[in-house]
Amino acid sequence: xxxxxxxxxxxxxxxxxxxxxxxxxxxxxxxxxxxxxxxxxxxxxxxxxxxxxxxxxxxxxxxxxxxxxxxxxxxxxxxxxxxxxxxxxxxxxxxxxxxxxxxxxxxxxxxxxxxxxxxxxxxxxxxxxxxxxxxxxxxxxxxxxxxxxxxxxxxxxxxxxxxxxxxxxxxxxxxxxxxxxxxxxxxxxxxxxxxxxxxxxxxxxxxxxxxxxxxxxxxxxxxxxxxxxxxxxxxxxxxxxxxxxxxxxxxxxxxxxxxxxxxxxxxxxxxxxxxxxxxxxxxxxxx
Ligand code: MF3
Ligand code: CO
Ligand code: CO
Numbered sequence: 525x526x527x528x529x530x531x532x533x534x535x536x537x538x539x540x541x542x543x544x545x546x547x548x549x550x551x552x553x554x555x556x557x558x559x560x561x562x563x564x565x566x567x568x569x570x571x572x573x574x575x576x577x578x579x580x581x582x583x584x585x586x587x588x589x590x591x592x593x594x595x596x597x598x599x600x601x602x603x604x605x606x607x608x609x610x611x612x613x614x615x616x617x618x619x620x621x622x623x624x625x626x627x628x629x630x631x632x633x634x635x636x637x638x639x640x641x642x643x644x645x646x647x648x649x650x651x652x653x654x655x656x657x658x659x660x661x662x663x664x665x666x667x668x669x670x671x672x673x674x675x676x677x678x679x680x681x682x683x684x685x686x687x688x689x690x691x692x693x694x695x696x697x698x699x700x701x702x703x704x705x706x707x708x709x710x711x712x713x714x715x716x717x718x719x720x721x722x723x724x725x726x727x728x729x730x731x732x733x734x735x736x737x738x739x740x741x742x743x744x745x746x747x748x749x750x751x752x753x754x755x756x757x758x759x760x761x762x763x764x765x766x767x768x769x770x771x772x773x774x775x776x777x778x779x780x781x782x783x784x785x786x787x788x789x790x791x792x793x794x795x796x797x798x799x800x801x802x803x804x805x806x807x808x809x810x811x
Pocket of ligand 2: 668669730731762764796
């Protein structure tokens with residue numbers, strides 16, 4: 525139990541009564557009403573936020589660089605090298621490199637690859653859609669984002685999947701309200717996906733992020749409004765819907781134990797942002 529004149533648990537240095545006392549009371553009331561509430565570990569301090577934003581600056585820059593260079597004829601290894609070198613040169617560490625044995629600095633997932641594609645000698649071809657997913661560490665803090673790229677002239681169907689998936693992410697972000705529910709996010713995403721005849725991947729989720737790569741809570745891309753954990757100011761998490769043209773089921777490459785593919789070989793797309801919840805709304809930190 526924090527005493528009112530003690531330093532706040534959030535690390536601000538302020539007295540508890542001037543900092544998170546009212547916040548804790550609100551959470552306690554919501555809990556009494558039967559809501560799931562975040563733990564203090566899920567609430568970032570201002571100092572954490574500052575470093576997460578620094579990580580995001582490098583991460584956004586790396587993805588901007590990829591965006592400016594990516595084209596048909598390029599290998600995914602070349603994209604990986606761009607991300608790696610940019611990140612290091614700007615004072616960051618590529619979080620993917622060596623993470624649970626992952627061998628490269630980013631994920632590059634093409635066409636029917638759902639996620640965790642490993643950069644290699646594969647050449648990007650006209651008509652491909654490819655996701656590049658980067659995570660950067662600065663001073664122990666993480667920012668995570670991914671974007672889709674259309675290589676040359678892609679089919680109208682591929683373009684639509686890419687665009688609708690972005691719309692899903694944006695609707696998910698728009699559903700984030702301080703003191704709202706996490707289920708609102710998944711509900712918004714699934715409605716748009718299903719209205720377009722697409723399926724939502726259930727095997728991978730967004731996640732808390734910032735002081736580690738993958739933290740609580742787990743952010744599902746389907747859900748029911750008014751359910752799920754309360755979105756309290758100070759929470760930082762990713763929303764990263766993977767949307768499939770066909771079935772949502774997938775399989776993992778038996779050779780590398782990482783890359784997932786749609787079961788039916790149809791296309792999959794993904795966009796990911798890192799966002800923060802504040803008293804007055806949502807901040808997009810990494811994109
Ligand atoms: N960046 C991915 C995510 O959005 C995780 C990639 S883990 C890796 O959570 F090891 F494959 F890089
Ligand atoms: Co992520
Ligand atoms: Co990511």
